[in-house]
Amino acid sequence: MSEKTYAGVTVNCNDEGYLTDFAQWNKEVGAAIAKEEGIEMTDKHWEVINYLQEQHKNGVPLSIRKVGKSGVVNIKELYKLFPGGPLKKSTKIAGIPKPVSCI
Amino acid sequence: MKKLLILGAGTSGTMMANHLRKKLPNNEWDITIVDKEKTHYYQPGFLFLPFDIYKSKQVKKSIDKFIPKGVNLVREQIDRINKDEDQVILQNGKTLSYDILIIATGTNIAPQEIEGMSGKYWHKDIFDFYTYRGAKNLRNKLREWKGGKLVVHICEMPIKCPVAPLEFAFLADSFFINKNMRDKVEITFVTPMDGAFTKPKASKELSYLLEEKNIKLVPNFNIERVDGENKKIIDYAEQEVDYDLLVTVPTNMGDELIERSGFGDDLNFVPTDKATLQTKVKENIFAIGDATNIPASKAGSVAHFEAEILTENIVRYIDGKELKNKFDGHANCFIETGHGKALLIDFNYTHEPVPGSFPLPGVGPLRLLKESYMNHMGKLAFRWIYWNMLIKGKHIPFVTPEMSTAGKEF
Ligand SMILES: Cc1cc2nc3c(=O)[nH]c(=O)nc-3n(C[C@H](O)[C@H](O)[C@H](O)COP(=O)(O)OP(=O)(O)OC[C@H]3O[C@@H](n4cnc5c(N)ncnc54)[C@H](O)[C@@H]3O)c2cc1C
Numbered sequence: 001m002s003e004k005t006y007a008g009v010t011v012n013c014n015d016e017g018y019l020t021d022f023a024q025w026n027k028e029v030g031a032a033i034a035k036e037e038g039i040e041m042t043d044k045h046w047e048v049i050n051y052l053q054e055q056h057k058n059g060v061p062l063s064i065r066k067v068g069k070s071g072v073v074n075i076k077e078l079y080k081l082f083p084g085g086p087l088k089k090s091t092k093i094a095g096i097p098k099p100v101s102c103i
Numbered sequence: 104m105k106k107l108l109i110l111g112a113g114t115s116g117t118m119m120a121n122h123l124r125k126k127l128p129n130n131e132w133d134i135t136i137v138d139k140e141k142t143h144y145y146q147p148g149f150l151f152l153p154f155d156i157y158k159s160k161q162v163k164k165s166i167d168k169f170i171p172k173g174v175n176l177v178r179e180q181i182d183r184i185n186k187d188e189d190q191v192i193l194q195n196g197k198t199l200s201y202d203i204l205i206i207a208t209g210t211n212i213a214p215q216e217i218e219g220m221s222g223k224y225w226h227k228d229i230f231d232f233y234t235y236r237g238a239k240n241l242r243n244k245l246r247e248w249k250g251g252k253l254v255v256h257i258c259e260m261p262i263k264c265p266v267a268p269l270e271f272a273f274l275a276d277s278f279f280i281n282k283n284m285r286d287k288v289e290i291t292f293v294t295p296m297d298g299a300f301t302k303p304k305a306s307k308e309l310s311y312l313l314e315e316k317n318i319k320l321v322p323n324f325n326i327e328r329v330d331g332e333n334k335k336i337i338d339y340a341e342q343e344v345d346y347d348l349l350v351t352v353p354t355n356m357g358d359e360l361i362e363r364s365g366f367g368d369d370l371n372f373v374p375t376d377k378a379t380l381q382t383k384v385k386e387n388i389f390a391i392g393d394a395t396n397i398p399a400s401k402a403g404s405v406a407h408f409e410a411e412i413l414t415e416n417i418v419r420y421i422d423g424k425e426l427k428n429k430f431d432g433h434a435n436c437f438i439e440t441g442h443g444k445a446l447l448i449d450f451n452y453t454h455e456p457v458p459g460s461f462p463l464p465g466v467g468p469l470r471l472l473k474e475s476y477m478n479h480m481g482k483l484a485f486r487w488i489y490w491n492m493l494i495k496g497k498h499i500p501f502v503t504p505e506m507s508t509a510g511k512e513f
Contacts, residue, residue, distance in 0.1 A: 015303065059377060059398045060368070063259045064295065064325040064339065065216075065354070069369055075327070075339050084340075085323055088297055100301035101265045102400045102434065103309070103448055103456050 006032035018092055022053075025095030034093045037082075041093075045081055047072050049094045056096040062087060063099065104133050107417075108191060108201035110181055110360075112138035114146075114403045114494060115392030116207035117169045118410040121496030124171045126418055135175040135199060137191070141166055144235050145489055147403065150267055150439065152238040153245055154278045161486070163235065169494050181208070183363040186385045203387050203417065206373055208360060210263055210393040210401060212237075214353040217258055217326055221353075224331035229349045232271060233263070241350065245278070250287030251347030256336065257294050258326050261370075262355045263393050263401035266448075268292070269299055270439040271350060276316040277441035291319040293336070293344055298322050302455040305448070308472045312440060355401070357394050372396035377452070378428035380413045381420075389413060398452065399432040407493055408433045408504040433506040435461075437482035445478035447471050451506040457513055462501035464510025471511065 001020065004013050007028035012020045017033075019025055030049060034041050051072045055062055064087055068075035082089040091098045107123060109116045120136050127134065148162030170176045180194035184204065191199045212233050214221035220229060230244065231237035255272040262268075272292045279285040292299055292313070299313055299320055300306040313320055324338045335343050357371030366384045367373060374383040375395040382388045382395075391413050392406040399405050409430055416426045432452030439445045447469050448456035460467040469478055492499060 060396065061261045061398055063261075065259050066369060075325070079339055085297070088323070098301075099260060099296065101260065101296055102436075102450065103266060103300050103302055103305035103438075 016098070018097055019095040022056075022095050030093050030095060033095075037089050037092065039082065039089065039093070042081075044073065044077075045093075048078065048081060048090055052090055052094045053096060056091075056094070061099065062091065105131060105202045106200060107132055107134045107203045107205070108199055109134070109136040109205045109207060110184075110191065111207035111209055111392075111394070112136050112140075112166050112170065112176065113143065113207065113209050113392070114489075115209070115394075115406040115410060116205070117143065117166075117494045118407065118496045119205055119207060119391065119413065120174045121169075121171050121494070122410055122414040123417065124173050125496070126414060127421075129173055133175070134173070135177060136170060137177045137179060137181055137193070137199070138166060139178065139180040141178060142235075143169060143494075145486060146233075147264070147489070148486060149232050149235065149238040150270055150274070152235075153232050153241040153271075154274055155242060155246070156274075157486075159235075159239060164490065181358075181360050183360055184388075186364065186366070186388065189387065201387075203420070204389070205413070205417075206361075206382070206388065206390040206394050207392050208358040208394045210355045210357055210372075212353040213356045214351075216354040216356075217329060219329035219331050220351070222331060224329075228334065228347065229329065229331065229351060231351060231353055233267075233352055233355075244348070248348060250279075250284055252289050252291065252345055253348050253350065254291045254293055254336070254344055254346035256292075256324075256326070256344075256349060256351040257296075258352060258354050259295055261401060262352050264436070265400060266436065266438050268294075268350075268352050272318050273312065273316060273441040274439055276318065280442075289319070290317070291321060291344065291346075293321040293324045295325050296322060304455055304457050305472065308458060309446070316441065355393075361394070368396050370396075377432070378430050379416055379426040380409060380430060381416070381426060387420075389417065397430075397432070399430075400434040400436070402434055402436055403489065403493065404435045405433065407499070410496065411498075411504045429505065431505050433504060435502065437478055437485060439479065439482055440474050443476055443479050444474040445482045446474055447478045447481065449506060449511075454506065454508065454511075454513070457511050459511035461510065462507075464507070466510075 011024040078086045142163045143166045145162040151157040182192045226240045230241040279288045361367035361371040373390045375390045377397040393401040435449045450456040458472040461469045
């Protein structure tokens with residue numbers, strides 16, 4: 001557990017830099033995390049982020065194919081938006097946990 | 104007479120039939136259970152079948168042996184649920200009406216979801232071990248395989264028994280060592296996750312396993328297609344992994360009857376409240392086990408804990424009482440690591456697997472998140488427990504439906 005400051009907001013993160021409390025997230029925080037990951041956010045990026053946050057709120061496990069079928073983006077586009085680890089990066093920016101298995 | 108109908112007589116449905124027949128008076132409640140199969144498979148045994156550790160007859164028994172007296176068993180394919188009429192339509196055109204419905208139809212593999220997977224190379228050099236046929240065909244292949252590149256692969260999450268693929272890789276290492284041909288086999292584990300272990304404590308305690316067993320890891324691999332002719336799997340980032348023998352866990356999906364009924368999610372899982380197990384479809388429809396969309400592991404042990412809580416909630420529902428928000432996602436699984444050893448993990452929605460002792464705090468005799476011979480014996484004993492206690496709905500001593508934090512090192 002550590003504290004980090006994004007866009008003037010102090011947030012709690014786990015060792016890998018994922019927010020541990022979604023209540024601390026806002027769009028500016030998300031944009032600042034994206035910048036750190038080398039991503040400049042566009043409307044399309046935010047659409048994906050909103051979708052992920054919605055799914056997470058409903059307790060739905062996330063997968064690349066699920067996002068691909070969501071109607072928001074196809075998988076190729078998803079890779080273009082978040083190069084080199086689409087779900088890892090997008091969930092981090094969205095302030096939600098990265099997808100995990102049980103161990 | 105009121106009617107309670109259970110769809111699916113696998114692990115969960117069978118447990119519910121046993122629990123509820125004891126709770127609901129015979130003269131008030133008629134209980135019926137429907138399944139298309141005549142065989143009840145012990146699916147955890149599918150992990151051992153390919154390596155000739157279990158014989159095929161150890162993993163299957165007749166379904167009707169486990170359905171209690173006073174419960175009607177209907178052997179027929181279920182076509183769909185008509186929730187508005189409180190009716191289930193069978194493939195033979197018959198309808199069954201109900202006052203309360205329990206969906207326990209589990210999950211199936213869907214290799215057709217990945218381009219090139221289920222074609223002419225299926226069960227030739229591409230195998231699953233999540234079905235009886237797959238496990239048996241793979242056993243026959245492994246008996247004569249001369250070695251090469253073995254790739255153990257997960258298509259996408261969620262899958263039932265999420266650690267089974269890793270266990271398969273560990274057991275394969277032992278298997279080839281025992282056959283004196285480990286030097287002829289290269290084992291690679293390919294996963295869409297960012298590691299073989301994804302939780303902090305488990306990663307810390309267990310990362311040595313892959314190295315020790317000389318298993319190569321390819322993480323973050325999201326498969327797009329299989330090139331069966333050139334024996335490659337290819338992902339969306341154009342990563343390629345070559346194989347001679349591909350052992351894959353295809354996409355897991357709920358039964359198509361859920362889709363035909365018009366209320367599943369995109370993988371045909373039933374939207375269900377994760378604490379009460381009542382579905383979000385309708386008040387009188389409940390769901391249990393692999394068929395639900397709850398964020399718990401899809402495992403027999405989880406279904407066992409769910410069954411105790413769902414039984415209580417169904418009785419409360421009948422009595423017009425508020426349902427208990429009691430299910431905490433508790434799972435308790437043995438993980439084979441090969442060479443006669445296993446690990447044990449115990450966790451729930453909010454607590455990741457940690458080291459400690461189980462089931463008696465500080466005593467054990469089982470150790471959590473550590474390899475031991477005792478844990479391996481536990482895994483083998485689980486087959487006996489499954490057939491003789493678990494699906495008959497008997498309580499397993501010292502193990503409560505809600506996870507205990509005592510004796511654990513958080
Ligand atoms: C390789 C492997 C290893 C595993 N290892 C473990 C382990 O070590 N520990 C553990 O706890 N769990 C393990 N599991 C998971 C465990 O087997 C399942 O989680 C459990 O069986 C789920 O029970 P269920 O009743 O929800 O589904 P199932 O037991 O799959 O039952 C579903 C039933 O519904 C019937 N059905 C479905 N659709 C229809 C239809 N349309 N018409 C009629 N009938 C239908 C099916 O025929 C089936 O009998 C393992 C699974 C696999 C594949």
